[in-house]
Amino acid sequence: MRRIRIIATGGTIASQDNGNGLRPTMGPETIVNLAFSEDDEFSTSIRRMVDSGELCFDIKEIMSVDSSDMRPELWNRIGEEIDRCVGERYDGVIILHGTDTMAYTAGALSVMFKNLPIPVILTGSQLPIEAEGTDAKDNLRDAVKALLLMADERNIDSNIQKSIYIAFGGRLIDGRYAIKMDTDRFDAFRAVDSLHETKLNSSDFKMNEEYGSDPAGAGDPTGHEEDNRYTKRDSDNNYSYTEFSTSKVQLIKVHPGLSPDMLEAMLSCNLDAVLLELYGAGGFPSLYDSLLPVIGDAVGRGTKIYAISQCMYRKTDLTRYEVGRKLLDAGVISLGSYSTEYALAYIMMNYSKA
Structure with missing residues (x-):
């Protein structure tokens, strides 16, 4: 049964x-x-x-x-x-x-x-x-x-x-x-x-052949092996369940008019980590009222900063443009093509405190 x-x-x-x-x-x-x-x-x-x-x-x-x-x-x-x-x-x-x-x-x-x-x-x-x-x-x-x-x-x-x-x-x-x-x-x-x-077809339900396949290393959004605790399926095949506990994680969407003062105010709350939603593959204001120094200061204070694209169909690539490479140099971590919702949960779990 x-x-x-x-x-x-x-x-x-x-x-x-x-x-x-x-x-x-x-x-x-x-x-x-x-x-x-x-x-x-x-x-x-x-x-x-x-x-x-x-x-x-x-x-x-x-x-x-x-x-x-x-x-x-x-x-x-x-x-x-x-x-x-x-x-x-x-x-x-x-x-x-x-x-x-x-x-x-x-x-x-x-x-x-x-x-x-x-x-x-x-x-x-x-x-x-x-x-x-x-x-x-x-x-x-x-x-x-x-x-x-x-x-x-x-x-x-x-x-x-x-x-x-x-x-x-x-x-x-x-x-x-x-x-x-x-x-x-x-x-x-x-x-x-x-x-x-x-x-899902009501008369002949089949899954796409490529469905469920992952690009190399995709189980861990950061690509950092040391953070690889919350992948979908690990090679050891051992089942585990982990609950959320307290964490201070902020989601920030980059937008025209976001000033250094505004960003600094959001980052000055003793946060554990931040998820930045960037333009396109990884665009970030760096010319007028550059936000890069604010990001660098936050990383220097110990706040982990992650980045993901705002686009619906996405592939975050911080190596494509110069500004993205500056973010990488500042210590920002790219989260690839996952949904913002999953990326946020991943970060919250990484910084959960009992």
Whole structure:
């Protein structure tokens, strides 16, 4: 029998309007029943499997929040539940989650877990499951379909690791590369590197051959072997789970008009580390009101500074332009082509203090 844990955390998928706007109030059992209540071939098959004892949905609500309220303490609660599922030998986990911070949670879980023996898939919706024309049912069905495929060793390509994914809008996306790109469209999530997403086809679900493959050294965003504690899959294949604790990490987006005084004010808060979102492949103001001395001073005070591109489809390369090389000379570390959400979680974990 296949056992799937469904963890509910709230979000739009569970929301109803009580007259003051949407908020999550619907129980997860109702959500699952609604998702598989229709007469399509897959829903019918799932109901048959449940009735015959071939499949069990073990449903648990651990919180009911608007995902705007997600924070590291709640990531730890989700992580604890996933870790428990690993110990109890579930075949996989589906997390019902709000869309606004789903990519942040996917990135955080990708950092917290190493060598997961089961797949974990986050999903949700742009419209509540009771809304007319909702995307919730398709997304949850896709998550179950993808999880069942990945749980079956006979169907899984060796490149596809049992790790953290988002199933949304007909796509399955590696949690380290996922971003939310649209407030309303049903295909709201994409990967910042197209190699790390695949389309989910309702009639013949297959993954791209190149899906899940990593460029050399990509498991560690920094490329620094000494920081390589939170990769997706290590050569020793030992499973581990690490919780977040306190860290002082700041995300700063470079923009026209960012002055040295403004940047210095943001960097003078006794921070552990900073993630800078740069222009293009690694552009940074260096001519008028140059920010480089501020960066150099911060590094000199012991603040680690990391850099990633602002572009949706990205490859951060600080060696391409002179200004990027100046950042490298100042001690800034490039984080490559990962999502900002994953990069931020990676840094937060590196500087977590018990």
